[in-house]
Structure formats: structure tokens, C-alpha cells
Amino acid sequence: MRGRAALAAALIILCSLLSTTYASTAVIKGQRAPCSNEGEPVKLQDARLEPNWSSCFRCICKNGFVECRSGSEECGQMDDCAVQLPREGCCAKCKGCWYNGTEHASHTEWNEDNRILRCEAGVVTITKPECYVPCDRPKHQRHTHYNCPVCDECVINGQRVGEGRDVRIPEEPCLSCRCVRGSLSCAKRACPVLPCTRAQQYTPPGECCPRCTHPTSDKILPISGTMLMKPCIIGKEYHAHSKPFRVDPCTDCTCLNGTAVCTRHTCPVLTCGARALPPAPGKCCPECPQVEEAKAACVIGRKTYQDGETWQLDACKSCECHGGEPRCAMERCPALTCPPDQTLRQLPGQCCQKCVDIDGICTVFGDPHYKTFDGKFYSFQGSCKYQLASDCVNGTFSIRISNDARNTSHSSWTRTATLRIGATKINMGKKMRIKVNGHRVVLPHKINGVAEITRSNGSVLLKADIGIQMLWDGDGFLEVTVSSVYKGKLCGLCGNFNSKARDDMKTRDGRLLSDTWRFGSSWRVGGTRACTRRQRRPSPNMYRQSKILKARRLCRGFHIYEAFTDCTTKVNPHNYQEACEVDARSCSGTRCHCAAYRAYARECSRVGAEPREWARVAWCEGPPPPWLNRRGRKGTGRTPARKDSSLLDPSVVPKPNNSRSRPPPPILH
Numbered sequence: 001m002r003g004r005a006a007l008a009a010a011l012i013i014l015c016s017l018l019s020t021t022y023a024s025t026a027v028i029k030g031q032r033a034p035c036s037n038e039g040e041p042v043k044l045q046d047a048r049l050e051p052n053w054s055s056c057f058r059c060i061c062k063n064g065f066v067e068c069r070s071g072s073e074e075c076g077q078m079d080d081c082a083v084q085l086p087r088e089g090c091c092a093k094c095k096g097c098w099y100n101g102t103e104h105a106s107h108t109e110w111n112e113d114n115r116i117l118r119c120e121a122g123v124v125t126i127t128k129p130e131c132y133v134p135c136d137r138p139k140h141q142r143h144t145h146y147n148c149p150v151c152d153e154c155v156i157n158g159q160r161v162g163e164g165r166d167v168r169i170p171e172e173p174c175l176s177c178r179c180v181r182g183s184l185s186c187a188k189r190a191c192p193v194l195p196c197t198r199a200q201q202y203t204p205p206g207e208c209c210p211r212c213t214h215p216t217s218d219k220i221l222p223i224s225g226t227m228l229m230k231p232c233i234i235g236k237e238y239h240a241h242s243k244p245f246r247v248d249p250c251t252d253c254t255c256l257n258g259t260a261v262c263t264r265h266t267c268p269v270l271t272c273g274a275r276a277l278p279p280a281p282g283k284c285c286p287e288c289p290q291v292e293e294a295k296a297a298c299v300i301g302r303k304t305y306q307d308g309e310t311w312q313l314d315a316c317k318s319c320e321c322h323g324g325e326p327r328c329a330m331e332r333c334p335a336l337t338c339p340p341d342q343t344l345r346q347l348p349g350q351c352c353q354k355c356v357d358i359d360g361i362c363t364v365f366g367d368p369h370y371k372t373f374d375g376k377f378y379s380f381q382g383s384c385k386y387q388l389a390s391d392c393v394n395g396t397f398s399i400r401i402s403n404d405a406r407n408t409s410h411s412s413w414t415r416t417a418t419l420r421i422g423a424t425k426i427n428m429g430k431k432m433r434i435k436v437n438g439h440r441v442v443l444p445h446k447i448n449g450v451a452e453i454t455r456s457n458g459s460v461l462l463k464a465d466i467g468i469q470m471l472w473d474g475d476g477f478l479e480v481t482v483s484s485v486y487k488g489k490l491c492g493l494c495g496n497f498n499s500k501a502r503d504d505m506k507t508r509d510g511r512l513l514s515d516t517w518r519f520g521s522s523w524r525v526g527g528t529r530a531c532t533r534r535q536r537r538p539s540p541n542m543y544r545q546s547k548i549l550k551a552r553r554l555c556r557g558f559h560i561y562e563a564f565t566d567c568t569t570k571v572n573p574h575n576y577q578e579a580c581e582v583d584a585r586s587c588s589g590t591r592c593h594c595a596a597y598r599a600y601a602r603e604c605s606r607v608g609a610e611p612r613e614w615a616r617v618a619w620c621e622g623p624p625p626p627w628l629n630r631r632g633r634k635g636t637g638r639t640p641a642r643k644d645s646s647l648l649d650p651s652v653v654p655k656p657n658n659s660r661s662r663p664p665p666p667i668l669h
Helices: 002-014 517-522 545-555 574-586 595-606
Strands: 013-016 027-030 057-062 065-070 085-087 091-094 098-099 102-104 108-112 115-119 123-127 130-132 168-170 172-180 183-188 232-235 237-238 244-248 251-257 259-264 298-299 303-306 310-312 315-322 325-330 341-347 352-359 360-365 369-371 377-379 383-393 398-404 411-422 424-428 435-436 439-441 445-446 451-456 461-462 468-474 478-482
Touching: 057 298, 065 435, 098 123, 098 259, 115 478, 232 251, 298 315, 298 325, 341 435, 341 595, 360 383, 360 595, 369 574, 369 595, 377 574, 411 468, 424 451, 424 461, 435 445, 545 574, 574 595
Parallel strands: 123 259
Antiparallel strands: 013 027, 057 065, 085 091, 098 102, 108 115, 115 123, 130 183, 168 172, 168 325, 172 183, 232 237, 244 251, 251 259, 298 303, 310 315, 315 325, 341 352, 360 369, 360 478, 369 377, 383 398, 398 411, 411 424, 424 435, 435 439, 445 451, 451 461, 461 468, 468 478
16 A cells, blocks of 8 residues: 555656646646556556546556556546536536526437437527438338338448447438347437537538537637526627527527527438539428439449348448439448457457457566566576466466576576477577477478467567467576466466566466465475575675676666667566666676666567667677676776766767677567
8 A cells, every 4th residue: 555655746746737728638748757557547546646647547557657647537528518617626517508497418319209309508409300211111110210110131232330339321411220129220410509600610521510629718608698588609609688689591590598408400411422412502401303214223443233232341330222323321330439458459350449358477487587468577596497377277378487597696597498288398598499290390381280380580480270379588587478268367477467567476376475486486396306406595695896896887778778779668668678787787798788678678679669779889799898707807897997978978888890699589470
């Protein structure tokens, strides 16, 4: 609880909350606050906030930062509000409507006696839908779409409509057909009257009715007035209380104490499509021209379709030939907002996108540092064999890693990774040597019905048919990707993949621990013979000061190198910088810090901020920096007295040479 409170306090201190006229455009500005409860919501709680401000924003911990967006669903839709009232607390408020003694919020509608009433910023529009029957033998059923007759099949103009979905006709954008319980009913509605001028109206692509743009200052009215009976303002026209007026040939209105009540006629559906004539002067609805003789076929490009024949343009749109005229129908896709652990995806053969679970990714790198499927970051220097990830529900697969101490007293690096699927055992070892059931294979190699193993940008890529991918660079970097079908079914060092990072450190017997050493040791397999040294906890005070300073200099590039500028605001580099310093202190080589840079570069690429030439500026290509192998005075732990400009200036980087080094692993997602 203290950690969460401190996190919320840090967010309030670092961020200044700025509200604009519209709640939907409210933004948070300032520095991004770090967080550790990856994937979980963060509440804004602070006495300095105005009342109800916490409901204005929805915040979660994502990529190590607190990410907030406006909670416009709490405030209601304001984008097309024409008359806005002063803001109350968090939310601005659009002017509502008074009708028959009841107040109705803007953008809401209700039914009375087979009529539809809709409130739009002080204007109530009353319409009666026009039914349309796209089949020869309709049925009359109660409680259908606007009580219209229904057709047995959910098909119109050759387009099949999914259950609960709407379909629209391009020539009649206000005609809506809906499939309910396997039956199709269609009705056309008139658009509501808007209080803004025509110059302030726009019609979004693919929609039927226009909307108002943002209101100007002279359109904002006070909540209460001094007049007993309020007037109505439609566009630039002023209408007194109880006075009738006409908006257009289809609409008659009356002003009732500040609310304009309008009755609008709905025009019938025409069968002539684009050939329809505009309304005659003083008339309300368009009409079809007289046709002497209907054609028997439709000619579309080089193809001819007979009368009644249908054809499909894509998964969302189909057409049918009617008397020589093509009539098409297109399924409407609902607007979706996915939770943080899901993403929109277009499935094969489907018209509309769906929210689907995101695949889980677990990363192991350096002196082993782990980022679990749910985003928890921790380090564990065990030097034995461990269960990294397994299907602990159905037992379809298991992944084990062997860590090597490499002649050190406290550190270790991943030496091999082994995937077992049924009777097949695939081992990935040093220098990217691959063995299948104990026999070394040459890549590319395919195991029928099990997996395919290839090389990809200097790494080994294993793709298993059951939804598992493993990327291995042969030198300690391992990335495991699992399909969303394994959500909540996994266990091991990579966590349980349930979108909750806080419970990832569960032991084999189900205990939740905070000690990474005890947690990691609980997943040891193979006994003591699988260990390369005796299990010992690393000590934070076992390194000389000179080595600590060099590690800091090697790893400060996450914040100062230009290659990472675009990424540091999207993925928090704090954990990677700490991992980099641990690796640089504990390893005797000159490239040990590069594993953390490589892992961070991959995370950056996944969020669309791929760093360029990071390996060169981070001293991971070419010769090492000249100061790296210098030693301080014996027994003092200090660095040499001589200053090196390259040590202090991060812009001094080695020039590229002809030395070959492994490129970063490819991004698969």
C-alpha cells in the first residue's frame, strides 16, 4: 500500500493536470512518472486535485511509466456539443433538454408511441422510422428493430449480417438493418435537428447524420437565466417561447422554455439509388425518375451479372443486381476500445476487427535478468538448471534453461535453452548449436508437425506449431513468445501470464514471495549435478570502486545517447540501466554491458521507437573505449589521475571499422 501511495504521490508531483474546454481533450503534461506495478491501474489521489478530478483520467503502468488518458466515458460525449454549460468539477457539460417535465442529457434518445425522440444540446427531435422490407415474404413480429417486419435470413443485397450487427446501404446511409436471433429487420431514420449553423456542421465518413463542430464562445449559455421563459437559438436564429417555426420543408418546431421541440418527417427508402432526383421546391423528399423499361442485367467493368445475382467485394461488402442497378450493402463495425492486455486485430475472413489477447513475451539476458510475460522485471544469478516456462495445466510444453557461472563466484549467464514438446527435445546451445533429441542438426531444419528452426539476423529462431517462439543469440540472450491461448496456464521463472505482474513470483508449491533468490531457487530442476558452482547470493559490496565507476560510465547511455531519445519517453530504461551496471561490474569482458542495451533496443522497436546505430555509440561494436581496461592505483580503488576526454564526453564514440559483430536480434512482433 505504501508503494502505491508513493507512486500516486509521485505522479501528482511530476504531472500538472490541465483541463481544456472539453473533457475529451483533457491532457496530462509534465514529466512521466515511473512505476513498477506493470499492467495494473494507478489511481490519482491527492488533496490538491479538484473534486471528482480523479474520474477524468484512467491511468495504468505501461512499459515502466504511468500512462494516463482522459476518461471521457465518465463525462459523456462532448466532441459535437453545440451548446456547452460551465464545467462542474471534472467534466464539462452539454446543454440538455426539458421535455414533458423531465430533463434529458444531450446525445440521448428514448421511445414514445413508436416514435423516437432524441436530445441534441437543447433540441428535441421527434421522428417516426420508415420500415424497409428487403425480402418477398416478411413476417410481423413484436419487439423487433423499430417494430418493423422481419426477413427469415440475415442477408441483404448478398451481404450476410452477423448476429447483433448492423448493415448499411451506401445509397441510403440512414437505412439501418439489424440481425436479431437470425432475422433481419430494416428501418430508416431521419437525422436530428442540430442547434448549430450549417457552416458548423460536418458529416463523418460513412455516417448518416451531420454533427456540430466545437462551439464558439458566443454559443456558451449560462446554466440559469433571469427570464421566466427562455428563448431558443437554432443556428443564428432567435425564437421566442411558444412560437412555432420551420427549419426546413421536413421539420416543424416549437420553442418551449429554452428547448426546441421539432417534428421531422422521415423520407421513404428509394429503389433507384444514385438516380434519385432532389426534392422539388417546397417538397420534403427526393423521388425516383420514371423508368420506361427495367434492364435485365448489371454490367460492372468487364463482368455481367443477371437480375437477382449477387457478388462479394470483400468480407464487409456485397452487391446484388436489381433491374439493371447494383445495390450493395456494407456491414457496420462497432467502435472498440481494448483493455491494456488486448489489441485490435483483423482476423482472416472477418469483416470487423476484434479485441484479442496480446501474445506473452518473456526475455532473459545478461547476468540473468528476467522480464516476465506480464512485465515484471527481476534479476536472479542462480547457476543451475531451471524451469523457465511450462504449460502447468495441460502439459503441452516445457522450457528449461541452464545457467553457467563462467568461473565467477556470484554471477551467471544462460548457457543453453531446451524446449520439450511431447517426445521431441530441442536444445539450443552456445554458438547457436542446435540439437534435436540429442543429435546436432544443420539449419534450416524442420520437424514435421512440431517446429521449424531457422537463422534470422545472427540469431536462431524456433517456431513451434503449438504457438511457441524462441529467439536465441547463442550467448545468453533468449526471448520466448507464447500465444494468448496459454494465458493463465503457465508457471516458472517467466511467471503465470495472467496480466498481473504482482503475482508472478509464485513458487512451485504456489507460495507468493518477494525474495527473488528464494523464488528462483524454487524452480531449480536436475539436482546439484546441474549446477556449475555452489549456490551463493551475490553481495552488493564485493566490487571495487573503480569497477563500479566504469560500469556507470558504460551504462549511462540510455539517457544521454541520441539513439535512444525517442524511446526513453515510451519505455522506462531504469531497469535496463541497473541490469547493465550489474553485468558490467560482474563480468571481466568488454562487451558484457551490451546485453542490456540489446534487450532495451528490442523493447523500443516493439513500441515503434527503434534506435539506430545504438551498438556503435554504446561501445558494442568496434574497439572498446580506451579507458575501459585501465586500472586504478593499487589498493586505493580510485581511477587514474590522468583524465580522458572520452570518459567524460558521451559524444565521443569509436569510429566504425571492419570488425564484425553480431547485429541485434530481429523484432518478430
